[in-house]
Amino acid sequence: MAGERDQTLDIGPLTGGTRLVDVIAQKIKEAIVGGRLRPGTQLSVPALARSLTVSRSPVREAILHLVGQGLAVETPRKGVVVARVDHDDLMRIHEIREYLEAAAARYCAERAPASLIDRLEAIIGDQERAVRQGLAQGYFETNASLHRTIARGAASPRLSTILDQLEAQMSIALQHISTSREHMAAGLREHAGIVAPIRRRDAPAAEAAMRAHIAATLARVRLQRG
Amino acid sequence: MAGERDQTLDIGPLTGGTRLVDVIAQKIKEAIVGGRLRPGTQLSVPALARSLTVSRSPVREAILHLVGQGLAVETPRKGVVVARVDHDDLMRIHEIREYLEAAAARYCAERAPASLIDRLEAIIGDQERAVRQGLAQGYFETNASLHRTIARGAASPRLSTILDQLEAQMSIALQHISTSREHMAAGLREHAGIVAPIRRRDAPAAEAAMRAHIAATLARVRLQRG
DNA sequence: ACTTTGCATGTTACATGTAAATATGAGATA
DNA sequence: TATCTCATATTTACATGTAACATGCAAAGT
Numbered sequence: 261m262a263g264e265r266d267q268t269l270d271i272g273p274l275t276g277g278t279r280l281v282d283v284i285a286q287k288i289k290e291a292i293v294g295g296r297l298r299p300g301t302q303l304s305v306p307a308l309a310r311s312l313t314v315s316r317s318p319v320r321e322a323i324l325h326l327v328g329q330g331l332a333v334e335t336p337r338k339g340v341v342v343a344r345v346d347h348d349d350l351m352r353i354h355e356i357r358e359y360l361e362a363a364a365a366r367y368c369a370e371r372a373p374a375s376l377i378d379r380l381e382a383i384i385g386d387q388e389r390a391v392r393q394g395l396a397q398g399y400f401e402t403n404a405s406l407h408r409t410i411a412r413g414a415a416s417p418r419l420s421t422i423l424d425q426l427e428a429q430m431s432i433a434l435q436h437i438s439t440s441r442e443h444m445a446a447g448l449r450e451h452a453g454i455v456a457p458i459r460r461r462d463a464p465a466a467e468a469a470m471r472a473h474i475a476a477t478l479a480r481v482r483l484q485r486g
Numbered sequence: 487m488a489g490e491r492d493q494t495l496d497i498g499p500l501t502g503g504t505r506l507v508d509v510i511a512q513k514i515k516e517a518i519v520g521g522r523l524r525p526g527t528q529l530s531v532p533a534l535a536r537s538l539t540v541s542r543s544p545v546r547e548a549i550l551h552l553v554g555q556g557l558a559v560e561t562p563r564k565g566v567v568v569a570r571v572d573h574d575d576l577m578r579i580h581e582i583r584e585y586l587e588a589a590a591a592r593y594c595a596e597r598a599p600a601s602l603i604d605r606l607e608a609i610i611g612d613q614e615r616a617v618r619q620g621l622a623q624g625y626f627e628t629n630a631s632l633h634r635t636i637a638r639g640a641a642s643p644r645l646s647t648i649l650d651q652l653e654a655q656m657s658i659a660l661q662h663i664s665t666s667r668e669h670m671a672a673g674l675r676e677h678a679g680i681v682a683p684i685r686r687r688d689a690p691a692a693e694a695a696m697r698a699h700i701a702a703t704l705a706r707v708r709l710q711r712g
Numbered sequence: 713a714c715t716t717t718g719c720a721t722g723t724t725a726c727a728t729g730t731a732a733a734t735a736t737g738a739g740a741t742a
Numbered sequence: 743t744a745t746c747t748c749a750t751a752t753t754t755a756c757a758t759g760t761a762a763c764a765t766g767c768a769a770a771g772t
Binding site for chain 1: 505508546547550551554555556562563578579581582584585586588589593642643644645648652
Binding site: 320 | 722723724725
């Protein structure tokens with residue numbers, strides 16, 4: 261192999277301490293949630309190893325990790341494919357989120373430090389700007405950021421982990437779903453209605469507002485093609 | 487169809503169909519939830535491979551799988567140890583369960599087939615017998631069975647998976663916690679109070695009963711040594 | 713036409729090799 | 743006694759080898 265150039269996405273420099281598995285898993289995850297690897301696509305270990313110029317071991321481990329995250333599904337002796345998240349899955353995910361996000365809002369209101377609540381309000385501000393400019397990208401980013409921050413405020417690593425995984429799974433389906441400006445505006449209003457009670461430490465109100473918000477989101481999803 | 491194939495013709499020296507990874511993961515999992523592998527114990531890949539007389543590859547994959555399930559925790563370059571689930575973790579787990587089990591009860595009441603509800607009542611009967619005889623083992627088994635069956639009735643594989651994982655994590659801590667006869671009796675009463683509304687398809691009542699049940703369980707846990 | 717057989721290709725699942733990081737423990741030093 | 747040093751053992755992380763299995767397709771048989 262004389263001086264060939266590798267045009268495919270190469271792994272960056274391996275600074276001390278970082279493991280290949282983690283870098284590879286992250287890269288594949290980004291390709292999946294970014295829509296560059298479509299649902300149903302085979303995640304071939306040898307092929308990915310070749311394209312990343314690494315051996316098969318870390319690739320295999322990375323892929324199995326993604327299976328554990330629900331971003332890919334394994335069929336013994338057949339291999340792993342990118343998870344298909346259809347309309348029905350999206351509804352089931354929201355059913356779970358309706359409860360888990362409500363729990364997160366409640367515990368966030370009960371025990372988040374004031375600094376975290378400051379951040380929540382800053383995110384609301386960012387989202388206001390994004391919606392005003394009609395930036396769907398910005399809306400999605402601030403939306404994810406808000407929910408993630410609320411989960412962090414609940415001080416329950418397990419809860420955060422579960423919600424992160426559900427969000428990643430959702431983003432597979434959301435690749436194909438458009439969001440209207442009205443929906444974004446409604447979402448923003450609801451978000452503000454969640455952060456306000458968190459600010460005044462009104463846990464039951466925060467919980468109720470979040471639950472209603474997810475239920476409304478579920479209803480919007482259902483309308484899309486239910 | 488003439489000349490049908492006989493499935494017992496194979497003379498393959500290897501065990502057919504099942505994968506080593508799965509068998510090994512199951513074995514280690516049983517050792518962890520069964521208390522034979524204590525929290526903090528190093529899960530050394532070479533050592534386990536030797537003791538199981540297999541190579542390191544399937545052992546490593548099995549261990550990483552358990553990390554994904556939350557039964558073990560990984561520290562890069564240091565290795566994997568059996569997860570420590572302390573009193574605080576137990577409370578956080580119950581906080582999540584308070585919401586997720588409530589969701590399961592609701593959707594079970596809404597869409598479980600009658601046959602599954604029959605099974606629920608049969609389990610209640612088994613638990614009655616176990617409690618009457620003071621069998622803690624039987625109580626725990628019927629308890630797990632009941633919750634798992636309700637989750638199945640909710641027809642949401644994701645929900646079942648999450649709850650199964652939380653239950654496995656709990657069983658690590660429950661190894662060291664005793665349950666009194668009164669607690670068992672209270673649990674049984676609450677269980678019956680959950681199945682009854684499921685039977686009459688009263689989803690809100692089922693949800694409320696389940697949520698109260700988990701909250702009560704959490705309170706009992708908190709009393710133990712909170 | 714329709715199934716079967718055999719071959720070519722690619723992949724998974726498991727085994728093994730090995731450099732480098734990490735733990736371990738004996739002996740030296742304060 | 744406590745702790746520092748350094749050599750040794752163990753382990754992790756990644757690389758590579760390979761048999762069994764899966765799959766597509768073309769040739770052969772019905």
